[in-house]
Amino acid sequence: GAVVSQHPSRVICKSGTSVKIECRSLDFQATTMFWYRQFPKKSLMLMATSNEGSKATYEQGVEKDKFLINHASLTLSTLTVTSAHPEDSSFYICSARDRVGGYTFGSGTRLTVV
Amino acid sequence: GQSLEQPSEVTAVEGAIVQINCTYQTSGFYGLSWYQQHDGGAPTFLSYNALDGLEETGRFSSFLSRSDSYGYLLLQELQMKDSASYFCAVREGGTGRRALTFGSGTRLQVQP
Numbered sequence: 181g182a183v184v185s186q187h188p189s190r191v192i193c194k195s196g197t198s199v200k201i202e203c204r205s206l207d208f209q210a211t212t213m214f215w216y217r218q219f220p221k222k223s224l225m226l227m228a229t230s231n232e233g234s235k236a237t238y239e240q241g242v243e244k245d246k247f248l249i250n251h252a253s254l255t256l257s258t259l260t261v262t263s264a265h266p267e268d269s270s271f272y273i274c275s276a277r278d279r280v281g282g283y284t285f286g287s288g289t290r291l292t293v294v
Numbered sequence: 295g296q297s298l299e300q301p302s303e304v305t306a307v308e309g310a311i312v313q314i315n316c317t318y319q320t321s322g323f324y325g326l327s328w329y330q331q332h333d334g335g336a337p338t339f340l341s342y343n344a345l346d347g348l349e350e351t352g353r354f355s356s357f358l359s360r361s362d363s364y365g366y367l368l369l370q371e372l373q374m375k376d377s378a379s380y381f382c383a384v385r386e387g388g389t390g391r392r393a394l395t396f397g398s399g400t401r402l403q404v405q406p
Contacts, residue, residue, distance in 0.1 A: 214393040223381065224337065224396045273336055283327075283394055284315070285336040 184287025185260030298397030316382035
């Protein structure tokens with residue numbers, strides 16, 4: 181089946197630094213990638229939708245200058261958390277629609293900002 | 295916009311049957327999905343209903359009533375490994391480039 185590979189699975193960074201999260205569709209082309217954030221014991225909240233070759237669409241309340249999204253190819257989308265702060269610590273998950281219309285999720289990235 | 299409501303927690307014993315309800319309000323409706331998520335893991339797809347009625351997939355079944363904006367996930371013959379969070383989700387209307395909106399999630403604890 182369709183696979184979305186997400187890296188890294190865990191990352192710890194210092195406040196003020198930037199962290200890049202990658203999601204690759206391994207056996208299909210993902211023209212659109214959805215980025216979610218999930219706090220402990222909470223639901224998945226859509227942050228932004230990245231579109232190959234064009235600007236990402238951000239949900240209300242999500243700072244586009246803080247969460248930089250790049251979707252430069254049909255198989256790779258990246259989310260960069262810039263100038264990270266402890267409140268950015270969360271679980272970040274990407275998702276793409278596969279060839280048959282289902283939603284395939286990456287394995288998630290646990291970000292801890294210290 | 296979309297909103298989906300689920301009970302926050304459910305507890306049941308091994309071998310029992312449990313039902314997790316979901317009520318939704320959407321501006322457009324393209325079916326109700328159910329996902330399972332273990333702690334620290336990604337959501338995994340369980341079931342999807344586009345039309346009214348019951349869909350059965352092994353021990354899991356899902357029901358939808360579009361007129362009532364209501365659905366449920368039924369888990370039978372509960373096993374310890376079923377302890378996880380369960381989310382209902384809907385897709386926004388329009389083109390295929392639409393994300394899923396997830397419910398608040400129901401944490402299921404299966405006890406021996």
